[in-house]
Amino acid sequence: MYALIPRTLLSSNPHFADFYHQLTTQHIASDGTTKSLAEEAKKARKCTQEVYFKDKIEYLENLALYNELQILAMQGEEKAENTGLTHNKKTLLALDQVLSYSEIKQHWTLSSAFQDSDITLLGLQEEDLCMPIEDYLRDFSILMQISKEEILSTVENQLIKKCEEIAKFYYKEESNKKLLFAKAIQLNKVVSSRTENLRSVNLDALNDKNRLAELLADYLKVISEILIDLWTMLEEFKYRNEFEKNTIFDDYFSSIVKSILLKLRVLRINALMTIYDQDTNEALKSIRDHLRIEEKEKSKLLRELNTKLADYQSIGGEFEKVVQEYAEVIKEIEVTEDDIRRITE
Secondary structure: OOOOHHHHHHOOHHHHHHHHHHHHHHOOOOOOOHHHHHHHHHHHHHHOOOOOOHHHHHHHHHHHHHHHHHHHHHHHHHHHHHHHOOOOOOHHHHHHHHHHHHHHHOOOOOOOOOOOOOHHHHHOOOHHHHOOOOOOOOOHHHHHHOOOOHHHHHHHHHHHHHHHHHHOOOOOOOOOOOHHHHHHHHHHHHHHHHHHHHHHHHHHHHHHOOOHHHHHHHHHHHHHHHHHHHHHHHHHHHHHHHHHHHHHHHHHHHHHHHHHHHHHHHHHHHHHHHHHHHHHHHHHHHHHHHHHHHHHHHHHHHHHHHHHHOOOOOOOOOHHHHHHHHHHHHHHHHHHHHHHHHHHH
C-alpha cells in the first residue's frame, strides 16, 4: 500500500510519507486495527464486550491528512468566507474534520511518541482510542474479518478523494478525478510559495518593528532634550530674572511709601506752624494759668468734700447725694487737668 502513494507526494512531503510508512508497517494489526486495539479486541471477545473501530480508522486518516493540508485548509476556509462560497458543504465539512484534531497533532512527534510506553498511537491514551461507539455494529466478528489491505485501501481512497475535493474547492472548476488529484499534489508548491511570501512579509514586519522602535527611541530622546531645555528656561526665569524683577519692584514701592510718609510729615509741620503763631501761644498760656487756678480751687473743694464724706458715711440718702456731687467734681477736675496737659504740650 505504501508503494501506491505517488512518488511526487512522497518526495515533497517527507513527514507525511514517514508517518504513512510507520502507520502501515508498524502500527496496523492484521485485522485492520492498531496493535493495542487488537489486544483489547481479544479481551473484549472473552468478556462479550462490543468494541467498534470505524471511527478509529477515520481518526487515523484525518490525522495523516492534517499534517500535510493544514495551511491549505486554513486558506481554503478564509477564501470561501471572503468570496461567499458556501455551497460546497461537503468540502468544508471535510476541512473542518481535518482541523478538529489540531490540538492533539501539535503534541505529537514522529520520533518520540511511538517509543513512549505511556503513549499509544499518535500520542493518544488507551482510553481515548478504546472509547466505544454505540449503534454502529452489532456483530463484532464482521469487523474482525476485514483484512488489513482492505482497511488501508479504504483509507488511501478516502485520502485521494479528499485531495480531489480540496483541489476542486481551491481551483473552482470542473475536471476529471485524475486531473483534480494531480492539481491537489501541485498545491504543495502553491502552499510553499505562499508560506515563503508570508515568511518574507513576517521578516519585513519584524524589520519595520525594529526600525519603529529605533525611531521611537530617537523621538523620546528629542522629547527628553526639549524638556531639559524647558526646565532650564523656567529656572532662569523663575529663580533669576523673576527674583531680580521682584527685588526692583520691592525697592520701587518702598521708595514710594517713604516719599509719602515724608510728605505727610512736612504737611503736619506746615499745619502746626500755621496754627500755632505768637498770639495763639499767648492765649493758650493765659488759658493754662486760668485752668491751674481753677484746679487749685477744685482741689480745695475736693478736700473739703472728703472731710464731709467721712462725716456722712453713715447717712443714707443724703450720703448718696454727696457721692454724686463728689463724682461730678472729680470729673470736672479730670477735664481741667486734661486741658492743662494739652496746652502745655
